[in-house]
Amino acid sequence: MSGDAKPAGELVAHGPTAGRDDTSPFTTRQLARIDEALTLSSRETGLTFSVYVGELADPSRATAEGLFGKLATDVDGAVLVAVSPGQRKLHIVTGETSAPRLPNRACALAALGMRAAFSSGDLAGGIVTGLRMLADAAGRP
Amino acid sequence: MRRHGPPECEGHARVRYRVDVSVAQTALVFAGIPLAVVAVFALLIFGPSQLRQPNRYRPGKPWTYAPVWYIPRPLPENSSAPHRAVGAPSRPAIESGDQAPTPNAVGGASGEW
Numbered sequence: 612m613s614g615d616a617k618p619a620g621e622l623v624a625h626g627p628t629a630g631r632d633d634t635s636p637f638t639t640r641q642l643a644r645i646d647e648a649l650t651l652s653s654r655e656t657g658l659t660f661s662v663y664v665g666e667l668a669d670p671s672r673a674t675a676e677g678l679f680g681k682l683a684t685d686v687d688g689a690v691l692v693a694v695s696p697g698q699r700k701l702h703i704v705t706g707e708t709s710a711p712r713l714p715n716r717a718c719a720l721a722a723l724g725m726r727a728a729f730s731s732g733d734l735a736g737g738i739v740t741g742l743r744m745l746a747d748a749a750g751r752p
Numbered sequence: 753m754r755r756h757g758p759p760e761c762e763g764h765a766r767v768r769y770r771v772d773v774s775v776a777q778t779a780l781v782f783a784g785i786p787l788a789v790v791a792v793f794a795l796l797i798f799g800p801s802q803l804r805q806p807n808r809y810r811p812g813k814p815w816t817y818a819p820v821w822y823i824p825r826p827l828p829e830n831s832s833a834p835h836r837a838v839g840a841p842s843r844p845a846i847e848s849g850d851q852a853p854t855p856n857a858v859g860g861a862s863g864e865w
Contacts, residue, residue, distance in 0.1 A: 665819020
C-alpha cells in the first residue's frame with residue numbers, strides 16, 4: 612500500500628509497516644482493504660467517500676457533521692463515514708450533492724451492516740461492508 | 753515363632769510406596785503438570801491471533817489510538833496533482849466538537865453497537 616488513503620491533517624501517517632506496531636489498530640492487509648474499498652466505491656459512484664476512525668466529541672453527531680463540513684468544503688459529493696470504536700458509535704453523513712443519491716434509508720441499511728461487523732469486533736470488515744453497501748445504493752452517476 | 757496373618761505374606765518383601773517423594777515433587781506433579789497443559793492450550797488458542805494482530809479491537813475496550821481520516825486515492829489521470837489532506841495540519845482532529853453543524857450535512861444515519 613502506497614499510503615494514498617491519506618490521513619487528514621496531522622493524523623497518523625500509515626506506512627507499509629503499519630499494524631505491526633502499536634500505533635495502528637489495523638494490519639497492513641486491513642488498511643489495504645479499506646483503501647481499496649474507499650477508492651473503488653468513490654470511483655464507481657463519482658461521490659467522495661471518506662472514513663474517519665477515532666473519538667467523536669460529544670455530541671458525536673454534531674462532531675461528525677463538523678468533520679463533514681471540513682470535507683465538503685474541499686470536495687464535491689462528499690460522504691463521511693465516522694466510526695468511534697471507543698464510544699461504539701458510528702455516523703454516516705451525506706451532503707446536498709450526495710443525499711439525493713444516498714437516501715437516509717440506504718444509509719441506515721449500511722449502518723446496520725456495519726454495526727453487525729463492529730459488534731463482533733471486525734472493525735475493518737465493517738468499514739469495508741459499509742462502503743460497499745453505500746456504493747451499491749448510490750449506483751453509477 | 754509362627755506369625756499370625758495370611759500365609760502368603762510370609763517371606764515376601766514388604767510392599768510399600770516410595771517415601772522419597774518430596775513436597776516439591778508432589779506439587780510439581782499435581783499442580784505443575786495441569787498448569788503446563790493449560791498453558792499449552794492457551795498458547796494454541798490465543799497465540800496465533802496475538803501474533804497476527806496484537807492490538808485488535810474488541811467491543812467495549814477503550815480506544816487509545818490517534819484518530820485517522822482516509823480519503824480516496826485520486827484518479828490516475830490526476831495523479832500528478834499533489835495529495836491534499838483534509839483540514840489544516842495544525843488543527844487537532846477531534847477539536848471540532850464546539851463548532852456548529854454545518855448546513856452542508858443534510859442526511860445520513862447513525863448507529864451504536
